[in-house]
Amino acid sequence: MTGAFHAYDIRGVYGVDFDASVARKVGYFLPGLLDAKEVLVGRDCRLSSPEIHDALVTGINDAGADVVDLGLCTTPMVYFATAQYGFRASVQITASHNSPECNGLKISRENALPVGLDSGLGRIRDWIEEGRPCPAAPVRGKIRSLDITDDYLQFQRRFTRDLSGIRIAFDLSNGMACLLARKIFGDDPVYIYDDMDGSFPNHEPNPLVSSNREALCRLVEESGADVGVIFDGDADRVMFVDEKSRFVPPDLVIALMSEYFIGERGEKNPVVLQEIRSSKAVPRYLEALGASVRTWRVGRAYAAPKLREIDGLWGGELAGHYYFKDFFYSDSGILAAQIVLGIVCALKKRGLTLSRAIDSIGKYRNSGEINFRIERKKEAMEAVKEYFTAEERPLVTMDFDGYRIEFRHWWFNIRPSNTEPYLRFICEADSDELLSEKVSQARRIIEEFN
8 A cells, every 4th residue: 555655755645656555664764764763743734644653653762762742733843843853753643634534654865855756755655565563672672752843933033024014815725834824913803714633624635726716805805905825734835915916926926035035135136946847937026136046856855955056046936836045945835924924014115916927927828727638748848848849949848857958938737646547737828818728729739648
């Protein structure tokens, strides 16, 4: 039962893709894999998290390692504690934005660097599939609790600004942001779904799906808010809607953050990381301000180490993850929200709105990511590439996460999902007509492989 092992983490339907016995074995093998005498463990509020927690902890203790238990916490709190206190291994029990029946394990090593399939998860999966024995150590490990809330809030408040000049609407998605939002943003904003409930009764905790943002959009309109903010289930992702209740493309927020890093802090020539699906508007906007923009693969397992490698100041993904050098090169939805809300407040003082700022960045027509559920992903990818490159000579070709191929007036990215059975396609063009033409052509080619 190892179908939950993916490129970034272990995640799937609990009881189907993995179960408590797998969680125990992961716990058992982890200390040896990462040479850790103690393992930091946190969990989200999903209904299956306590059972997974008990199995994971049993495995760690059976291996002779100690457990430092954070209890209920956001995923970025685990990253913070891992790096701040020098742990060599940590696990957050969460399925992030997935539906209530799902759960999983996000594993990190020292400095909060992610452990993905290529950096350790694959070995654990192989050991489980081989049936490697898990005998209890002569001396079992112990468990101690650790409350980092005060330290974490103190760290986050380094980025807190006076937001009294704007009206804010929050959707906490009944997830882990409920632990911290009022402590950081206060009671002046308007909140919905601000009680933790692992059954997620109001909507799935995935803000990338438009139907999950409908309640927030209504709240922005009804309350006259300057901005709406929505977190995912474990609060490592955040997304925004503007004062017109329009969704703000998360990649454009990478560019918007220059208002803080370059404008407010005065950082000179920063290095910024974007992922392979990002709009061309992002580098064009940032490079005009003196930034150097690098492009890399999708997912924390790739983005966090890359930001560290290039000594980047900040970066982001289309899925609403934002990474910060100031946060151990890791992602934090709360920190990203603080930065963006400070920007919205500063814009309002200048007589500007969030919608106007975003419109000044995004100058292209974008399809958004289109998902195709097909089995022959590789063949479909190659067919799309061959068709378009035969039609027109590309200016840029990237092949490290599917393909991103750029032409004079448009570009596309096609890539297989690392966590779901989809082939993903996104396209951007100078005009609506060109965008529609290229999307239709790609759709026709891909659907031949169903």
